[in-house]
Amino acid sequence: MPFPEFWTWLEGLPLAEHIGFTWWFPFLESIHVLAIALVVGSILMVDLRLLGVAALGYAASRVTRELIPWTWGALSVAVVTGAGMFMTRAATYIEHPPFQIKMVLLLLAGVNMTLFQLRTFRNIEDWDTAAVTPVAARIAGATSLLLWAGVVLAGRWIGHTI
Amino acid sequence: MREALASALSESQAREVAVYLLGNVPGLPPIAQSLHILGIAVVMASIVMVDLKFLGLAVPSQNVSEMIRRLMPWTWWALLLNALTGLLFVVARPNRYFFNPVVGWKFSMLVPAVALAFVVYRLNKKDAGYWEQSSLRRVSARVIAAVSLVLWIGVVLAGRWIAYADYLFFYE
Numbered sequence: 121m122p123f124p125e126f127w128t129w130l131e132g133l134p135l136a137e138h139i140g141f142t143w144w145f146p147f148l149e150s151i152h153v154l155a156i157a158l159v160v161g162s163i164l165m166v167d168l169r170l171l172g173v174a175a176l177g178y179a180a181s182r183v184t185r186e187l188i189p190w191t192w193g194a195l196s197v198a199v200v201t202g203a204g205m206f207m208t209r210a211a212t213y214i215e216h217p218p219f220q221i222k223m224v225l226l227l228l229a230g231v232n233m234t235l236f237q238l239r240t241f242r243n244i245e246d247w248d249t250a251a252v253t254p255v256a257a258r259i260a261g262a263t264s265l266l267l268w269a270g271v272v273l274a275g276r277w278i279g280h281t282i
Numbered sequence: 283m284r285e286a287l288a289s290a291l292s293e294s295q296a297r298e299v300a301v302y303l304l305g306n307v308p309g310l311p312p313i314a315q316s317l318h319i320l321g322i323a324v325v326m327a328s329i330v331m332v333d334l335k336f337l338g339l340a341v342p343s344q345n346v347s348e349m350i351r352r353l354m355p356w357t358w359w360a361l362l363l364n365a366l367t368g369l370l371f372v373v374a375r376p377n378r379y380f381f382n383p384v385v386g387w388k389f390s391m392l393v394p395a396v397a398l399a400f401v402v403y404r405l406n407k408k409d410a411g412y413w414e415q416s417s418l419r420r421v422s423a424r425v426i427a428a429v430s431l432v433l434w435i436g437v438v439l440a441g442r443w444i445a446y447a448d449y450l451f452f453y454e
Contacts, residue, residue, distance in 0.1 A: 146443060153319065153441075154438045157323045160319075160323035160326075161331075182343050186340065269316070277312045280311060
């Protein structure tokens with residue numbers, strides 16, 4: 121992994137040692153789980169709407185617009201608490217395959233969402249209230265669901281292997 | 283009673299099966315725990331969203347009575363999934379869970395949370411729009427929602443702390 125000195129430096133910070141050796145670590149971890157449940161829960165509601173299986177009585181754009189702030193808010197909490205846990209053993213995590221897989225899956229989820237926003241969401245007026253959603257929207261929704269389930273699994277895997 | 287149940291479970295064949303599965307099916311412990319977390323995500327997307335809606339914090343364009351009818355069946359399925367994935371671990375190591383104080387905290391929040399969810403669902407099912415029909419009911423719904431929200435957050439936090447109780451309390 122590049123920047124080996126950086127990861128070691130991060131671990132040596134007083135904050136990292138404080139988190140690692142006190143009740144802060146389990147505290148951050150429990151908040152992390154709560155935040156991820158809200159991230160995945162809110163994304164699930166949007167994805168099921170994109171798949172055309174739930175909330176069909178509401179416009180897709182409306183469902184998305186009202187839920188995405190919860191996703192971003194919860195995701196920020198998950199990132200902060202995750203970074204706090206990461207820094208306690210940064211050099212180990214960064215080399216650890218389940219951690220690397222989790223980061224790749226997160227990146228792919230971000231790419232999937234960006235592509236959807238830039239392409240399919242742009243002409244949402246055409247299918248906003250339609251009973252059947254376009255194939256591109258269904259693919260984006262299904263991909264997102266699989267990636268987030270993978271993020272959760274990879275995250276839990278870290279706890280069993282480190 | 284708790285001792286009797288724990289020791290009966292410890293000596294049961296169910297325990298042998300659970301221990302065998304957790305030890306021999308590749309990846310089963312993290313997979314079962316991930317399903318448990320995904321079940322919690324569904325709880326967040328159903329009863330917790332209804333609570334947030336009652337409190338005026340989320341999904342302003344949706345109708346709460348319709349939300350309860352549409353979302354809460356998901357709550358029951360998620361709770362069933364979580365009962366099953368959770369039981370796998372409890373049956374495998376009954377003593378670890380039966381005598382763990384954090385498990386006691388979790389269930390003393392989970393039981394009232396489920397009871398409140400049932401009341402919200404049931405009354406709205408019998409009489410659509412039940413919670414919006416008078417100002418007293420609207421206020422009651424907000425109080426129930428606030429309590430429910432705190433309870434569910436407590437359940438999730440306590441759930442994660444069960445694993446750390448080994449370091450906090452010394453018990454056998």
